[in-house]
Amino acid sequence: MESRKLAEFAADIRFEDIPLEVREKAKLCLLDCLASILGSYDEPAIAILRETIAAQGIGDGTATAPAFGLKLPPMFAALLNSAMSQARENDDFHKKSICHIGSTTIPPAIAFAEANKKGGRDLLTAIVAGYEVGIRVGEAINPDHHKIWHTTGTCGTFGAAVSVGKLLCLDAGRMNMALGTAGTQAAGLNQYMIDGGEMSKPLHAGKAAFNGYLAADLAARGFTGAERILEGDKGFCRATTPSYDLGKLIAGLAPIPEKFKISEVTQRLFPVNGHILSVLDALFSVLAGKPGLKAEDIEEIDVGLYHEGYNFLTPVEPRTPFLARFSVPFCVAIAVLTRKVDNESFTPATIADPRIAQLSKKVRLHEDPELTRVFPTVWSAKVRVVAHGETLDGYAKTAKGDPSNPLTLEDVAAKFQKAAGRIFDDDRVQRILERCMAIDELEDVSHLFD
Template sequence: MTETAPLPESTLIRICRRPVPERLVRRARLHLLDWLGCILAARHCDAARAMARAVGPDDGDLLRAGLASTPHDAQRAALCFGTLGNVLEMDDLDRASILHPGDTICAAALAAALERPVPGPALLTALVRGYEAAIRIGRVAASGGYTPFYNSGTCGVFGAALAAAEVRTLAEAQIADVLAQAGMQAAGIWQCRLEPGFSKQLATAQAARAGVFAAELAAAGFTGPRAILTGEMGFFASYYPGADPARLTDAPGPQDWALSEMSFKPFPACRHTHPAISALVEIRPSIAPAGVQRVDIHTYRAAIEFCDAPHPTTPGAARFSLQHAAAIALLRGAPSLADFEGDALSDPTIAALRDKVHLATDPGIDAAFPRGYGARITVTGSDGATESAACPEAWGDPENPMSEADLVAKFLANARHGGVGADAAEALRDAVLALPDAPDTSRLRDAFAAALSPVPEYARCP
C-alpha cells in the first residue's frame, strides 16, 4: 500500500510552524512598532472617521474603539486596527509578493493578543509565522506581476489567520481549518486604486477581521477544505490561475524566513516612488533646483501605471505621483508627511518642477520586477549638463536597510503626527521593544491605551 503524498497546504503549515530563531523574534518587534506608527499617524484621517461612524464608538476614535473591544470582541478590534495601516503609504512591503503584510497580520495578532494576556515572545513568534504564510502565498500569486486582485487583502488574510491562531495556541490539526476558513473569506480587487474612496482600507480591515474569525471558527471545530489553496477549485485556481502553486513549499532561502526579506518604507508615498526618491536625494547636493530643465525617470512599467500623476490635487493622489515625489526630493530632500498634504499640493514651485518630470520604462529594470524595484534618474540643467543616479534597491530594502534607530525615529514622527504626546509615544515604543522579554502583553496594552488618550482638537495633525 503506497502512502499518499501530503497536501502542499500541510507542508506549508509545517514550514510556517518550525522553530523561530531569536533574531527573527526581535526583528518582528520592529515590524509591529512600524505598523503601530502608521496607524497612529492616520487615526484622525477621513477613512478613520468614516469607519468609526460605521462601527459606532461613542467618541469617534477608531483605535480607541478597537482597544475597547479587545476584552470581548477581537474581530471588531482587528477591523478597527486593520483599517489604517495603508492610509499614509508607509506600510511594510515584501517586493516579490507585492504584499503589505503588516496591515493585516499585525492588526489580527494584536487584536488576539489583547483579548487575553499572552507572553510577548508568543505574540512576536505569531507575527513571524503569519508573515511566512502570507508571503509564501503572495509570491505564488504575484509570480506574473500584478493581477486584478489586491494581494494585501486576498493573500494577507491567510497570514492574519495563522498569526491569530498562533496567538490562541491552536493545535496543528486545527491550523488546516484556519487556512480553509481564511481562504473562504479572501477578498479585494484593484478597482479601488482607480477611483477615490476608502475601499483599499476596507480590504485590509476585512482581511484582519476575517483572519481572527477564521481562528475562532477553527477553535470551535468549524471545519473546511484541506486543499483550499491548491485544489482544482481552490484559491490559486480561482484567483490566480496563471500561478504555479509548486513554489508554495519551496525550501527556505538563505535568509531562512520571509520576514528577513521585508522592506520598510521611510517615505510616506507609494513604494513604487521610493527608488526614484532615493536616487534624487543622493544627487540633490550637486543640483540647483531652480536651474533644472528636465528630470527623466526610467523605471519599471508597474511604477508608471500606478504613479503617473503629474497634477495631484489630493494627498492620496500626491502619494501616488512620481512627478510630485521627484519634485519634493529635489526641492526639499527626503519627503515627510507634510510634503504630500496642504500647501505642498498647490505650491507653484513644486508644480513647475512636476511639469519637468518625464517617465519612461526601462526594459532591464522592468524585467526585474516584482523581485526588484529600481529606478534610473537623469537631471538636466539649464546649461545642458546632466547628473545621473541609479537605485536598484531603495533605502528600506533589505539590501539597503533602515536601522533600528531609523525605524524608531519614524515611529515617533508618525505618533507625533497622530497627536500622541512625546511621553506616551516613548512609553509605547519601550513596551514594544521590550516584548521579547515581556511575560505578557499588559504593558503593551497600557502603553497603547495611554497613547490613544484624547488629545485637544488643536493638537491633532490633519
C-alpha cells in the same frame, strides 16, 4: 497537500525555532506597523470607519485602538488598526509577493494577544508565522494575481488567520480549517485605483485582518473550512489567477524555513508607493550633491524605472492626497521644493500648490530596459536632472529599507517617534518604543500601550 503543510508549519513552529536575527526583524516590523497605524489617525477614511464601528453599538472591548485611546472588541480593533496601517502607504511590503503583509498580520495578533493577556514571545512567534504563510501564498500566485486583485486584501487574510490561529494554539487540523475559512473570504480588487475608490485600499487590509481573525476564532470552536483551499480545483489559486506555482507555497518550508520570509520585507523611509522609494533615494542623492539647486533652475527631470513600476504608476493623476503618493511627478516635485517627503507632503494644500504643479510638468517617466531586466529581484531607479544645461545623474540600486539596505533601529524608532509624538507625550512614546524592542520579555501584551 500544500494547505495542510502550511498549517502544520504554523501549528508547530515555536519561539525557540526562530533565529535571533529573525526575532529582531520581527520587533522592527512591530514597531514599524505601530508607526504606520499612529501616522494615519487623522486620515478621512479612518474617521468614517471609526464612526461606522461606533454606530454598531458594540460597546467597550478588551483590545486597544491606540491612536484614539479606544477599547474595542478584538476583531474590530484589528479591523480599525489594520486599515490605519495601510491608509498612508507607510507600512512594510514584500516585493515578490506584492503584499503589505504587516498591516494584515500584526494588528489582529496584537488585538488577540492583548485581549487574552498573551506573552510577547507568543506574539512574536505568531507574527513570524503569519508573515511566512501570507507571503508564500502571494509568491505562489503573483505577478498575474496582482493585475486584478489587491494582494494585501487577499493574501493578507491568510496571514491574519495564521497569526491569530497561532495565538489560539490551533493544532494542524484546525489551522487548516482556519486557512480554508480565510481563503473563502479573501477579497480586494484593484479597480479602486481607477475609479476613485481610494478608501477601499485600507478597507481591504482591515477586512483581511477582521476576516482572518474570524476564520481562526471559528476554527478554534470547531468550524470547518475547505481542506485544500489553496490547491483545490475550485480553490483560491485557481480562482484568482491564470498562472500559479504551488511549489512556492512549501519550497524550503519544513520543518523550519531555510530563510524566513519576514527577513525579506521592505520597510519604508517615505510614505509613498513602493515603486517610488528608489526614485526618491536617487533624487535625494542628486540634491545632496547640489544643495543650492532651485526648482526654477530645473529644465527637466527624467526618471527611469523598470516596466512594472512604469506601467503601474504612469496613469496616476495626483487628484487627491492618496493618489499623490502614487504619482512620480508629484513626489519628485515636492521633494525638490521642500527637500523632504513625509505625511505632511500629501494634503489638499499641496495638491493645489501651483509650484508643485508647475515643476511636476517637467518630470518625465520612462521604462528603462536595464532596470526591467533585474526586476523583481532588484527595484532600481535612475534620475537625471537638467538645470542650466548641466546634467546631474542619480541612481539607487535599491531603496533604503530594502532587505539589502535595511532601515536601522534608529530609522524605525525615528519614524515611530514622529508618528506617535503627534498623539502621546514623550514619556509614553518612549515606553511603547522600549516595550516593542523588548517584547520577548513582556509577559502580558495588554501592557504594551500603558
